[in-house]
Amino acid sequence: MSVPWTDAAAEAIARLVSSRTGFTYALQHPAKTEEGIRRAMEIRGSSSMPAYLRTLQDEPKAMDQLVDELTIRETYFFREPRHFDFIREHIVPETRRQHGEEHVFRAWSAGCASGEEAYSLAILVDQAGVGDRASVLGTDISHAALDTARAGRFRDWSLRGAGSGFLARYFRARGPAWELIDPIRRRVRFSFLNLALDSYPSHVSGTFGMDLILCRNVLIYFDAWTVEQVTKRLAASLAPGGWLVTASSDPTPGRNAGLVPHVTEHGVFYQRPVETMVAEVPEVVRPAPIQRATVKPMRPVTPRSDPVEPPDTPEARYERARKALRQGDYEQVLELVPDLGGNTDACRLRIDALANQRGPDAAVAAASQALRLHPLSTTLHFRHAVLLSSLGHLDASEEALRRVIYLDRGLAVAHFALGAIHWRLRRLDAARRSYRTAARLSADVPPESELPLADGQTAGALAAAAQRHLASLGGQEEAIPA
Ligand SMILES: C[S@@+](CC[C@H](N)C(=O)[O-])C[C@H]1O[C@@H](n2cnc3c(N)ncnc32)[C@H](O)[C@@H]1O
Known part of the structure; x- marks a missing residue:
């Protein structure tokens, strides 16, 4: 008792x-x-x-x-080594087989505490020889833990799972501590994220299209309802075919998450089925084309060259690029849209393909270049904002969102994304205002109508998500003006 x-x-x-x-x-x-x-x-x-x-x-x-x-922040490098064995021996090679050599492996340590788990992933991909084509995100609700994580310095206790060869290769002695070498630190981005809130998957926080999510020793602190909600959102943040790894002592993911359990000699792991279509996945703000819609095996559906109808007009090429993007064939998109000389839609296609194929840095550079040619495009400013945010450049992202809103005050999705930025910067009043505006604008149109820039997101879903954020911020009592 x-x-x-x-x-x-x-x-x-x-x-x-x-x-x-x-x-x-x-x-x-x-x-x-x-x-x-x-x-x-x-x-x-x-x-x-x-x-x-x-x-x-x-x-x-x-x-x-x-x-x-x-919060209990106990963690250490390569905790539960058999999980890392499974990732090394199965998940990384399988992902490479499915998506090809150029694929950027996206991994997320959700509830990363002081960063040991996220850095273990960065070391693992380095050891697997795919470090330069990988990105790791570490998120937590504790700002103090995130500060320690960003510093990249650890005591012996954090390294108790590490052998001496591992230490010599990836750390430098700094007084009583061990400092991670720069190439590993640079591979990991840390940011605040409260798993209990309905703020992911989202391009604003970079929590989309993950090949792998580790959420270990976190779910154990939530009640059954919260576990259900969190695992559903984590599942939606996975790319089709992506994996969720929980700790052996964690509760099992909710049934509604739609994940397939795999019982292996290394433990139980959960996979999002490959055939899940993005349209079925609920998401708060999902400019869908950046997210992988499916994996390479779908490729025969859009042959690279069509002997009957050669792609002679730009519009025909863009249509094929749109299809290829939906099918996750980013290389083909980049071939069909080889530069940023076309219209804003063509630029968006190229930027989205770059984000997935080469990573957000390449995509941000392309978005900046495209914006010089199309300075009044809300689509491109919004993409730019989302990418900047996924790189942790919150101030720059806010500026880009303000441009979107300046150009069109009625874009609910932009207000919603701005709310998320305010929330991450701990400006709660401003976050409330933005979510309120997003809720009001989405309530102004029929709930089933698709919102501009939201790629399929309905007004009803965005209004509900904004209301949930308001409720968690303690702002739900204020009636939304008609
Ligand atoms: C025991 S640590 C787990 C660290 C690491 N995943 C591991 O298994 O070694 C639990 C972490 O979950 C974080 N946490 C708890 N509630 C959270 C929430 N609602 N959102 C995000 N992180 C949360 C805590 O701050 C803590 O850092």
Whole structure:
């Protein structure tokens, strides 16, 4: 039997934390949670729990500090080595076979704590000889953990799974710590992401089209409903054929996630079926063409050369490029649209193919170049914003979104994306305003109508997503003006 709360304000604080972060563990473990609350209060010099509760409601920084005290951030390099064996022996080679040599392997450590898991992935792809065609994203809800991760310095305890050869190759001794070498650090991008919120998959945070997601020792802190929601969103963030790896002690992903479990000698791993069509995947903001729609085996559907009807007009070529993009044949898109000399749609096709084939840096460079030729294109500014954000350039992304909104104030999806940027920069009032505008604009049109720039996203789905964000920000009580 669990120990009861000694203070009603402590329970109210645990409820607030749980509703904002999905960390229902706080509610289930009163004694540990109260200890954490008291530690966090001490850091702030606060002696009254009711007063501290009010502070938490108003100050995001105070909530961050408390989350840092309450979350368990135990992690180390190559934890559960058999998972990494499976990734090395099966997932990486299979992905290369499906998508080809040029494919950029996209991996995400969701709930990465101080970064050891994300860096283990970066080392693994280096060892597998595909390091220069791989990107790793590490996200967590703890800002303190993310700061440690970005610093890339670790003590022996974090490296207890590592052999001496591994140490010598990837680390430099720095006093009592070990510092990761630059090429490995550069491969990993860390950013804040609250898994309990409906903010992914999304191009704004780069959480789309993943070949591999590790979400280990995180789901264990959520209740069954939250596990269901989180695993559904993680599944939707995978490319068709992509893999979700959870820890052996984690709850199993919800059935609605649509993942296929594979029982192997290395453990149980979950795969998104290859044939899942992107259109079936719910997503908050999904400019779909950047996301892989399917894998190479579909290629025969669009032969490179058509002996009956040669692609003689630009429009015919763009139509074929659109098809190829939907089928994930990015090389063919790049062949059909070899430069940025065409119209804005052609530029978008090339930029989306570059994002998937060469990575976001190449795509951002192309978007900047295209914007010099088409400075009034909301499509291109929006793509630019999304790519900048996926690289962590939040200020630049915000500027690009503001341009989109300046050019067309009625684009709900742009307001929604701006809301996500504000949220990531901890500007909660501004985030509320943007989500409110997104909800109002999407409520102005029939719910089943597709929104501009959202590539298939319906007005109803965007309005609902904006409302969910507002609710999690404590803004749901404000009625949306008609
Ligand atoms: C025990 S660590 C797991 C680290 C690593 N995945 C591993 O298995 O070694 C759990 C991490 O989940 C993070 N976390 C908890 N709730 C979260 C949420 N709602 N969104 C994102 N991260 C969360 C915590 O901050 C903590 O860093």
